[in-house]
Amino acid sequence: GPVAEATPLLPVETDTPTPEPTATFTPTPMPGTALAIGQPARVIAPNGVNMRAEPVTTADLVRYLPSRLKVTIVDGPIDGEGYRWWKLDDAEGNVGWAVENDGETDLLSPQMGEPEPVDRSPRIGERVLVTMSSGGQLSVRETPGTDANLVTRVNPGEEFTITGGPQESGGYIWFQIRSDDGATEGWAAESDGTERWLSPLE
CATH class of the missing domain: 2.30.30.40 (SH3 Domains)
Structure with a gap:
């Protein structure tokens, strides 16, 4: 029957050289x-x-x-x-x-080391570090925009999670940030064009 006829083909297939084995010789560091x-x-x-x-x-x-x-x-x-x-x-x-x-x-x-602040725009879900010149504080507002109600001001070195954004308002790009304890939540500008204020940690 057809089953018997198919059986001799099996050993032939395994003998057919395939390019796959060569890949195993490439050591993956x-x-x-x-x-x-x-x-x-x-x-x-x-x-x-x-x-x-x-x-x-x-x-x-x-x-x-x-x-x-x-x-x-x-x-x-x-x-x-x-x-x-x-x-x-x-x-x-x-x-x-x-x-x-x-x-x-x-x-x-190839060595990533500890997460550190990098100079690029953050993405939702990422951890960010407030990076401003010493003496500066970053304003956190209820909504994007310099004329929005002030929630609080945060210091350089504080960490937050990005929960929203980006949104453009008043010449700035705004991201919604949240502290781990949830006490601070609002919108902050990512930079002034020369200095980055919200730096992703990676």
């Missing part, structure tokens, strides 16, 4: 030990690093990645012009290439 596709990395260049459209120094600049920013490696490495390039995703809609080392200094690190 432990997270945090080496830069690898699919793993997070942190920009550790003191002055940040340029993200480019292609893995060459003359390629169009996609954006500047500030120091301490967390990125995800999506491709690479590619060696060119004496540099080792990795393709990065900044989770803000930008993907591009950056060099691992400039010849003297490591610019990217």
Whole structure:
């Protein structure tokens, strides 16, 4: 019957070489030990690093990645012009290439370390640190806008969770923040355009 006829085919299929075994020979480094596709990395260049459209120094600049920013490696490495390039995703809609080392200094690190404030817009659900120049306090208001009722003022170093936003009002981008104990809740501006006031911790 058909069952008997199908049986001889089984050993033949297992003998058919497949490209799968080659993948097992690619060692996957432990997270945090080496830069690898699919793993997070942190920009550790003191002055940040340029993200480019292609893995060459003359390629169009996609954006500047500030120091301490967390990125995800999506491709690479590619060696060119004496540099080792990795393709990065900044989770803000930008993907591009950056060099691992400039010849003297490591610019990217697989070691994430403790969460720290980074210079980008926060997202809902994220922890943020209030980062203002010493002496400054951040106003928290009932609704987005500089003319909205003041709820309280918070100090640099305080942590909150983003619960809403972004909303634009009066030239500022506002996010709703909430303290862990729920005592402080309201809207705060993320920056004044030069200094970031709400920095995501990652």
